[in-house]
Amino acid sequence: MASVQYHFDSFHVLPSTRQVRRGGEAVELPRLVFDCALYLLEHRERAIGRDELVAAVWGRVDVADTQLSQLIRRLRQHLGDDAHQQKFVQTIPGFGYRWAAPVSASAADEAEPEPASAPVEGDPTAGVAGSSPARPHAPLRGRAWLALAAAAAFVLVCGGILARVLLPRSGAEISEDRAIVLPLDVAASATDAWLRLGGMDLVAQRLRSAGMLVPRTESMVAALDAKADSPRGNERIAALFGAELIVSGTVEHAPPVWHVKLVAKRGDDPPEAGQAEDADAIRALHVATDRLAIALGRRPAPGPDVAGESWIQPVRAAILANQIATARSLLDDARGQMDGIEWAYWQARVEFGAARWDEAASLLDDLLGSEEAVRDPSRHARILIARAGVHIRTASYAEAESAFDAAARLLAAGGSPAEHAEALAGRGVARAALGRMDEALADLGQARGEMERAGDTYGAIRVDANRGIFELARDRPADALPWLQDAARRFEEFGAVGPVLSTLDAVSDAHAMLLQWDEALAVDERRWALRQKADPMQGYLMGVDRSRTLLAVGRLGDAEQTLDTIEADYPGMRRPIAQGLNAMRAELAWARGRHAEALLQARQGLADAPCRTDGFPCDTLGLIYQRALVASGDIDREAVPPVLRDIPPDEIPESAFVDVVRAEWAAARGDKTAAEANFSAGLRRATHAGTPADLVRVVNAYSRWLIGEKRLDEAAAVAGQVAFWADQDFSSALLQLELTHAIGAGGPQAAALARVQGMAGERVVPVELADSARSVLSLRP
Numbered sequence: 001m002a003s004v005q006y007h008f009d010s011f012h013v014l015p016s017t018r019q020v021r022r023g024g025e026a027v028e029l030p031r032l033v034f035d036c037a038l039y040l041l042e043h044r045e046r047a048i049g050r051d052e053l054v055a056a057v058w059g060r061v062d063v064a065d066t067q068l069s070q071l072i073r074r075l076r077q078h079l080g081d082d083a084h085q086q087k088f089v090q091t092i093p094g095f096g097y098r099w100a101a102p103v104s105a106s107a108a109d110e111a112e113p114e115p116a117s118a119p120v121e122g123d124p125t126a127g128v129a130g131s132s133p134a135r136p137h138a139p140l141r142g143r144a145w146l147a148l149a150a151a152a153a154f155v156l157v158c159g160g161i162l163a164r165v166l167l168p169r170s171g172a173e174i175s176e177d178r179a180i181v182l183p184l185d186v187a188a189s190a191t192d193a194w195l196r197l198g199g200m201d202l203v204a205q206r207l208r209s210a211g212m213l214v215p216r217t218e219s220m221v222a223a224l225d226a227k228a229d230s231p232r233g234n235e236r237i238a239a240l241f242g243a244e245l246i247v248s249g250t251v252e253h254a255p256p257v258w259h260v261k262l263v264a265k266r267g268d269d270p271p272e273a274g275q276a277e278d279a280d281a282i283r284a285l286h287v288a289t290d291r292l293a294i295a296l297g298r299r300p301a302p303g304p305d306v307a308g309e310s311w312i313q314p315v316r317a318a319i320l321a322n323q324i325a326t327a328r329s330l331l332d333d334a335r336g337q338m339d340g341i342e343w344a345y346w347q348a349r350v351e352f353g354a355a356r357w358d359e360a361a362s363l364l365d366d367l368l369g370s371e372e373a374v375r376d377p378s379r380h381a382r383i384l385i386a387r388a389g390v391h392i393r394t395a396s397y398a399e400a401e402s403a404f405d406a407a408a409r410l411l412a413a414g415g416s417p418a419e420h421a422e423a424l425a426g427r428g429v430a431r432a433a434l435g436r437m438d439e440a441l442a443d444l445g446q447a448r449g450e451m452e453r454a455g456d457t458y459g460a461i462r463v464d465a466n467r468g469i470f471e472l473a474r475d476r477p478a479d480a481l482p483w484l485q486d487a488a489r490r491f492e493e494f495g496a497v498g499p500v501l502s503t504l505d506a507v508s509d510a511h512a513m514l515l516q517w518d519e520a521l522a523v524d525e526r527r528w529a530l531r532q533k534a535d536p537m538q539g540y541l542m543g544v545d546r547s548r549t550l551l552a553v554g555r556l557g558d559a560e561q562t563l564d565t566i567e568a569d570y571p572g573m574r575r576p577i578a579q580g581l582n583a584m585r586a587e588l589a590w591a592r593g594r595h596a597e598a599l600l601q602a603r604q605g606l607a608d609a610p611c612r613t614d615g616f617p618c619d620t621l622g623l624i625y626q627r628a629l630v631a632s633g634d635i636d637r638e639a640v641p642p643v644l645r646d647i648p649p650d651e652i653p654e655s656a657f658v659d660v661v662r663a664e665w666a667a668a669r670g671d672k673t674a675a676e677a678n679f680s681a682g683l684r685r686a687t688h689a690g691t692p693a694d695l696v697r698v699v700n701a702y703s704r705w706l707i708g709e710k711r712l713d714e715a716a717a718v719a720g721q722v723a724f725w726a727d728q729d730f731s732s733a734l735l736q737l738e739l740t741h742a743i744g745a746g747g748p749q750a751a752a753l754a755r756v757q758g759m760a761g762e763r764v765v766p767v768e769l770a771d772s773a774r775s776v777l778s779l780r781p
Contacts, residue, residue: 006103006105029075033075036071047097047098048097048098053068086100178242180241181204182220182246183200184199184250186251188253199285210290210293215458216456220237240457245296246265246266247264251281257277262274273295274288274289341379344367345364348367351363377415378419380407380410381419382419387403388407388426408423421447425463471483472506477511481514498538508545512545517552540566540581551587556761579621583602586628587624599624602628606643623657642665656686656698659681659685660702663675663677663679683699683702707739730759730760733756
């Protein structure tokens with residue numbers, strides 16, 4: 001199907017590839033500027049109100065008028081327009097803006113190619129730089145897949161354009177249709193304690209069947225800690241979910257009868273109640289909930305099989321409370337008492353909770369092969385979602401997409417909004433991991449709408465948090481930070497420690513990508529203080545992050561101690577997650593000048609799991625491994641760098657990191673032509689689409705090579721691109737010192753030395769650089 005392209009004046013806009021050209025020359029528009037221009041173009045037949053434009057561009061409504069005005073000014077500057085001419089963008093006083101220039105729209109069967117960022121075919125360096133066909137999108141880089149996998153089968157990522165106006169980020173609107181159900185007070189034996197959460201879950205399900213908006217029980221469990229430090233905790237939780245109605249209840253066992261009383265409270269209004277007595281606790285809960293629904297003016301749906309629920313609800317309650325061993329024991333007791341299909345499904349859920357992926361997959365595959373198990377569309381979809389969750393956990397994204405897709409199709413005809421959202425969001429996550437970003441955005445936007453329909457504010461926060469992770473995975477840390485920081489704050493309001501830690505993990509990564517090391521350290525220290533509340537993977541990753549940041553600020557000893565701590569606390573961490581520890585040990589050894597140790601650590605990390613993604617830890621392992629090989633003199637005749645030899649050519653990432661690897665290997669082999677071509681390609685790529693961290697890595701390598709080649713004017717031009725970060729990033733500061741030393745600039749050399757020494761910490765400044773700068777100082781009058 002052909003995509004649309006727009007022509008106006010001398011401009012040509014291709015929305016599908018986000019390209020803008022003016023007279024054949026590429027025009028680079030920042031993301032928000034492009035989004036603003038495109039929205040005005042797409043709605044050029046009418047004036048656009050300021051609030052509508054803000055919602056479309058920022059995805060929220062709490063944006064100051066001055067920010068929108070500044071954005072319009074930047075758009076006009078890029079187009080060669082201004083507030084007086086208003087040739088392209090016209091201001092509508094007191095209302096908003098409209099597109100003013102004549103526009104022609106046409107079909108574009110093929111998008112124009114991206115500007116070349118690697119040697120072209122026929123170049124003498126083509127065999128070194130590589131010429132694999134360009135892929136439309138790269139898979140998620142580095143550790144981004146870990147952030148997605150952390151939430152397993154219920155991962156919500158970003159809202160995209162379709163969801164930008166669905167839910168204000170500041171909180172949900174209070175609604176009479178929304179209710180929260182609190183854990184029940186249980187007066188019974190210890191073996192019946194499951195009714196606290198299991199009964200809460202059952203009541204919530206029955207109220208949903210009566211047409212009320214009640215958050216998923218998983219979301220309520222995450223929010224429960226939020227009331228602990230507040231005298232009006234229940235009201236606080238209700239406000240978090242935008243609910244006016246608070247449902248509480250008691251369950252008392254006076255053998256042989258169970259007494260259930262449920263109360264719904266709305267502000268200062270008289271409460272509504274539903275009560276029941278029965279010899280079976282599940283049946284009493286059903287009847288009491290249905291009576292409460294009727295008192296609230298609702299018509300409950302026909303009830304499910306009570307006998308089956310008497311076994312399922314305790315298991316579900318144990319899983320909700322993360323008591324996997326208890327859930328397993330309950331299932332063992334229920335075997336032969338429950339429907340065989342339901343038993344196998346919940347057994348798979350238990351295996352999933354215990355991280356026994358193979359066992360869970362086997363159970364679910366057997367169910368998917370059973371005609372009886374998949375006869376009911378809703379049950380079939382639940383099994384598919386669970387199976388897709390296992391695929392996500394094991395990074396089998398193509399299989400995950402297929403399973404989520406099948407579930408979404410089954411639920412589109414009539415499943416619950418929450419389950420449909422789960423399937424759509426999961427499919428979007430899988431597609432994002434596969435690099436199919438446009439499809440992922442559409443899926444996830446629709447999922448956000450379904451979450452709103454389900455009345456689940458907590459799920460919406462997960463959307464916002466993962467929107468930030470999504471931007472981070474696309475190398476947009478500055479865009480990611482506002483989403484991540486706001487989501488972390490709102491997760492804290494819920495008292496959801498796990499999601500707070502996961503979100504702060506991404507915040508730390510964003511600061512690191514922006515070379516904001518002081519800010520990253522503050523976040524990492526905050527996370528480190530909470531590590532006892534983290535799951536093993538979170539605890540391990542926060543230790544790796546802390547060591548990375550401590551190294552960046554020069555605290556090498558503390559970084560090594562952190563690595564010792566996590567290695568002792570989390571032994572046997574599975575690959576490739578454990579590569580992070582190898583990468584950090586290799587980098588610390590390299591920083592201390594222990595090249596043989598660095599080579600050993602890097603080789604170990606690469607041997608455990610070959611790196612086929614761009615980003616930490618693969619880039620660190622690859623570069624240090626190669627540099628240590630070169631330092632040891634272990635250079636062979638092969639043109640392909642050793643770190644890339646075990647990767648099929650079509651799986652090698654197209655990235656600035658790979659360009660640097662190729663360039664440095666070519667330089668070590670004495671192939672100056674190939675080195676130059678690959679360094680230039682890496683610089684173009686990092687400048688065009690990289691982060692500050694990517695640019696610094698390329699510029700440092702390229703500039704040092706140029707200095708070694710005595711091409712000092714060119715080295716100065718390249719190094720100048722990272723001078724901006726020399727006050728906050730040690731490697732950038734050190735490069736400026738090396739350059740001034742090579743040039744022989746006296747005053748700048750002394751100033752550069754003072755800056756480097758102030759940032760070095762435990763890192764050693766090369767003796768020749770320090771002595772040279774000191775001699776300059778001694779000669780000054």
